[in-house]
Amino acid sequence: MFSKIGNILQQAVDALAPESTPKDDFLYHWKCITNFYVDNTDDKCPVSSTNIPSHLNQMLVFLVEEEQERESGNTGPCMEYLLQHKLLETVHTLGRADCPPGMKTQVLRFFTSLLGRIHQPLLPHVNVHRPVSKLVRVCGEVAAAPTEPEEIAFLCTVCARLKQEPHLAHLFLRSKEQNPKTQKEMQYPSGSSSSPKPPRYDTNTAADTKTSKGGAKTVSNPGASNDSQGNLHSYARKREGYDLVDSLLNLSKSEDGRVAVKACEGLMLLVSLQHKDAARALVQDTALCYLLNLRLSSLFTALPEDMDPVDVESVEAKWGLDSGLHDGHKFKGKRALVSFLSWFDYCDRLAAEGGSRECREYISRSIREEFFEQTLGPMLCATNERTILTSTSIFAKLFYSVECKDLLHEMLNFLLAEPKDQNSPSLLLRLLERCDHLSDEISIMSLQLFETVLRKNDPMAIEALILKYLCDRGYHMENPGNIVIQSEPAELEWDLEPGLDVPPSDVAEANREAGVQETESRQAMNVAKYNPRLHVQQAVNCYLNVLPEAAKSSQTFDDDSGHDSYLREAHRMYRDVQFVCGRFGWPKEFESPERCKAVANFNEGPFMRMLLNKISRLLDQPYEVNLVATSIASRLCLTPHSLLHEYFVDPLTPTRPNIKTLYGTIQQLTTEMMARFARVPNFKHKLVLTRKSLVGSNASPAKGSLGSHSSQAMNVGNELSHLLEGAIVLEEFCKELAAIIFVKHHATTASTNP
Template structure:
């Protein structure tokens, strides 16, 4: 009854009395607030009374309106009411009262009061000791672990504060030290000890409220994009952000199911902003949405933050649980790593993953080398996914990857049998290479545009016998346009690699070794008659991509079948020749083989690789499908030769 009467009397006074100066009004309501608070509380004892039955909310609301009203009339200087609040530490006192929370709901009400106030003030002066000290106390009261029931209001306060720091980035470091209350902008020497803004935000990482989750992520993105260098350093040195982001991804990875719907996930990109549901999302969605968020942090964060996250991802996730033995590798693991690789391509994270792929650890092989060994197993579905991943890696056109996978083995030209020229034009080309090498600063190349191009193309076109051709025209012209477009893209990337323009160096002291990757490719080519057409398609794509590379030694070794090779040196041309002859002998013994070839052509061109896998039941279908794929491989390789020749001939002219 007493509180209600007091409320009524206060309302009457406010209605009848003439307007009073803002400062007096501010002091009046502050003193009334303190008086009411003391009336309802006893030192050391928390009341069971709810704040709504007291006059406290009324006086706090009036106090806020006075501060905001006076602020609207003076945008650039501190008004008298705000000066009073700052000099008498009103906000800090409110924060201390919120910490004690001797009345039910008082903590939450003060949090809302401060949120609304700093959001609407023209200049909330976050760096002022009185304001920052109060905000830091409230940050500690927003810990999700302690107060999850009020998470909506708490994340709103944190988001409001983060948004304001965009316009006051110099104040951000105050809220990002471990002992932010003792941090001094001019002398930042205090040793951090307590909870800071980012670490408080990270307590919301497992929230079951999607809206809270989205705001939590947005808060992090705001803070990591602040341009002040001291802010980036503080985030890395004084917060747990980088470690928590990476550890959470590791935990989500460990929760992934052992079997995944590869077909459904292949073309889907899961985004944290649109696809995540804190309550209903499955483990796969949670993992890829969180990975998408990490990529966004790496893309847009300060350089020091991005580097730190990449390093921690390598040690916490990739080094710790992804260095698998041959027996431990599963289809799910390969698919997930490939999907992560694809998603990371447009971010600095791709450089870390590429480095990890090439790097051995302790006694374990580099992941790429282990994956090569997988291709020798009898598990064709696993082999297919590994080969698909190889295609993705090669398509990235990373210089160090290409060197590691294949170029290091052909750079010394140890495959070449010197001074054993087949024709005069070959000998002339060798002499011209040395001449051009001394004067050429463009991309002219006798290696990539040899004078014997007609003979090289004819040898490759006639490699596939006429009686096996499912395409009556057997022409490579249909591939010219798409090959030309693709080559321009490849060349635009590779022209920055400082590759040589001519293949002239010969190291006669070394025995040629094609390297484990090409060795595996040759092995899979030999297996084509009996292996899955889906794998053969992957081999075709790999060979075509390697053929695209404007590297003289690789080009000469892979595409120029007229080059004299050392004895027992394997080559793509000779290997294909052996396999095609084997397939020809088998197919010609089968009835209606030409009709079967036409049927196989329709099947190969109309189905994707997954459907091909699904339909692979008969040995006869496998044989004919592979024959068609080999036919198209020969035509595509000719198209690459043709395009590269004319591309470099243009430079010659």
């Protein structure tokens, strides 16, 4: 009551007094604040019941108006007074003491408004960046503090200011000479590629699995920490300071979701700074990478170990959005899965936003070493089938969602790395072996993992899995290593009885016919070699005519047998793949094969060997397995690399004896299929019914669900079902290959003859 009367009287005096300057008014409000601390003795009176907030607001109004009235770069008298008399130091001290109660909130708001509304460069002034730095250290100091909203608003404003002026980032880095003892204790070898690791929190190593509140078993790893809520200052103070990062990291664990999201946004702003020293301090001298991976591991270990791969694939989770929880599809562990995928998406974005290459690589490498190798790796190498299925489906999901190139390459390094123990198989070989697992579910999931990897269209994956085995063209007939040693006739004479060296007339006739056919075939191949148009026609016909008409069932349903749809789809997909792969700089032409390195024994590599083996068993595998295997093969056929096309796609490539190729595998399948059909009564009618069933249900008509096979042989019904379905898949696959060859030829012709 008396305070209000005093304000009214003061306003009356001000109205009768001579007109004052803005600086006088500015000083008046500042003196009112300082006089409060001189006159007031009640330190329990909340700041909201005083005039301090209004005086601070009025001071800010004068500063903003002063800047607007002056030319850019000129400092007015109010700002000069604030800088020269270290007003911000005093304001920070008042806020740090939080006296009167609530003063910290008012100080944070004042600093936030000052940095957000004043456009002239303030941070270079020592009397600005010093109190700002001190106030930064206060933020996040107390967990669940009532001032968290104001703290995060202030920190994000500082980050935004640094984003505009990245050359000032060093102002918030503490010199390493400030604490030489701590620096010596925490120093790591300069040549180490590992992320600095703070002391581990307490971990439970007694069990490989744990139980969630709902009683469900969850994937766990003995080396992963379960305590992600510890105060970061226990670690951050042991290393040199980037206090802005440390405060944001503490607030990123806030129970208030809005505060946590804003803290993550602030970290992303800092990561994107184009400042080498700041980037190095950000990733090496703080707990950023450790906390990222600690939380990633904790969220992963909270997932149920028996998740359905279909459920994992159906979730679309992005950091900062809640859409993944409200799509109507409910299943056990969905919330935990959304949380994990959302945080991985944030790690991916954070790595992608790195302002320097060193920063991006360091974050990505830490994720590989701390999460993939220590947490996910043991789960992928487990023997329990449910654990294998869940971890593989999540691994595939992470490959599908990753966008940062550096993180993708680290994931590929993890997948393709050689084992540390030479006596144990690598992760790559384990996953390739599981493509032919007794459990169809695991086989399908393992194949889908590699399909997802190839869909990333990254040259590193294609080179490591396929191209490095083709570079010497050891598959080609003209490779110098293709030497057939002829035995001398004298060495064989002793082994032949009289008359046996002369073949019977029918055998001789057959040999003559075979020789004529081989000669004609070689002549056609030589003609096609120098006539690209004829070459592609013959290649297309090879795939269209490899199956006898008796084994085809598509003409029963349509006139064009689906050729137009395959051509349209191949054109669309090849256009997209060519756009991406065109940036890889792959050579369009290679040395002639006779000039390549002599290769005695061609090795197609474990991946291509696995894929050709899967295709060779199309007639004995479930329909779903065949779809994934042929999808991978089609993806490879679309890849615009000359050697891959020559070896894997082109049926006219002259190959050495006993070299397994895609077209040769299809020819063997056709021969086997017709031999088996000969033992099936009325097989054409059954083939048509099977196609009708597949077209109607878009699923395999085979009875039973996918799962591990029993030790007994498949019954006759399943065997016939696999044969009929495999024949249909093979027919469609051949049409797709013919369309791909046609589209690739015309795309190449169009690019060379615009």
